[in-house]
């Protein structure tokens with residue numbers, strides 16, 4: 001087999017066989033095929049696409065290009081959830097304990113934040129003592145004992161994606177639906193859970209800018225997962241404003257705790273309830289989503305969900321007194337209100353700008369070497385659909401930095417205020433299975 005023949009076949013709109021896909025994926029991982037030939041193929045895929053069988057084969061071969069997690073040591077049906085990345089997305093920290101308190105098993109591997117989106121691992125590390133890297137045996141034991149662990153990845157999962165994604169990033173080939181879907185799904189499948197719920201975000205703060213593109217991605221990823229024998233479903237959620245009110249590491253953990261105490265922001269609580277109900281159905285703990293929702297409301301009201309977060313934090317070496325007394329989290333030196341200079345209704349809170357501003361306040365990293373200020377971030381006081389008057393507080397900037405007028409102006413510009421009444425968006429726009 002010759003790589004140049006595979007490239008020209010795809011360039012001319014041909015359909016690649018499993019053997020051809022395996023040849024280029026494994027050849028690339030083993031350094032037998034140079035970057036320039038893979039770049040040419042990625043560009044051909046971007047223009048000509050792939051059919052369902054090709055995408056499933058590509059994902060399956062990428063998944064098995066390195067280690068895969070064998071979760072069979074964990075008893076019961078394992079559920080996982082994955083978000084394509086949003087601003088203020090602290091879902092795993094609230095939803096994980098909620099579903100685990102209802103009996104689901106969540107063996108979750110999460111990542112760090114970069115740029116305008118935060119990462120679950122960084123958020124968890126704002127809890128003093130919390131360890132997010134534990135060995136595999138310990139990970140299995142924790143999920144068997146208490147039903148939940150959220151950790152960083154230790155095994156070498158999907159080396160093919162690491163190489164291919166880095167190359168796509170510098171060759172203008174990131175925006176290809178088959179390549180995005182196989183990249184995300186190969187990593188999720190390699191993490192080993194039986195069921196996957198995907199939260200595909202759309203809007204200016206998200207990877208997919210339009211609802212239509214997000215829907216196509218969600219449908220493709222569900223097709224891949226289901227073809228490879230995992231119950232895969234997806235929800236589509238709007239990222240034209242941040243999720244909930246808090247953006248920034250410790251601030252988001254506190255909001256997750258509020259939610260587990262029954263006092264979370266409505267949009268965030270609703271996303272957790274709807275997603276959790278689907279996950280409980282996938283785990284066969286409930287017969288339908290309505291029953292799932294009732295169970296989740298119950299574990300919030302009886303305190304079992306909060307208890308579960310405490311158990312997880314304690315198991316991973318963290319100080320659980322911060323969960324019971326969130327006022328212990330240190331606040332930033334400056335908490336600066338951003339004031340509206342207009343009357344009207346909030347039409348949009350540009351999530352991308354809010355995410356970037358939070359990063360600049362100290363709450364995120366521009367490069368992987370940057371150190372995060374756990375206390376920094378933004379807390380919204382208004383959401384899309386709210387009425388505002390001149391002088392109202394739109395949000396608060398939390399920071400330990402000085403001379404930040406430029407950043408405060410950027411935050412202000414993220415709020416689009418119009419004269420007409422704006423309705424509040426739904427938490428979930430579409431459910432795909």
Ligand code: URA
Nearest residue numbers: 179180181183184207
């Ligand atoms: N996220 C991924 O993991 N892969 C992509 O290709 C795009 C977003």
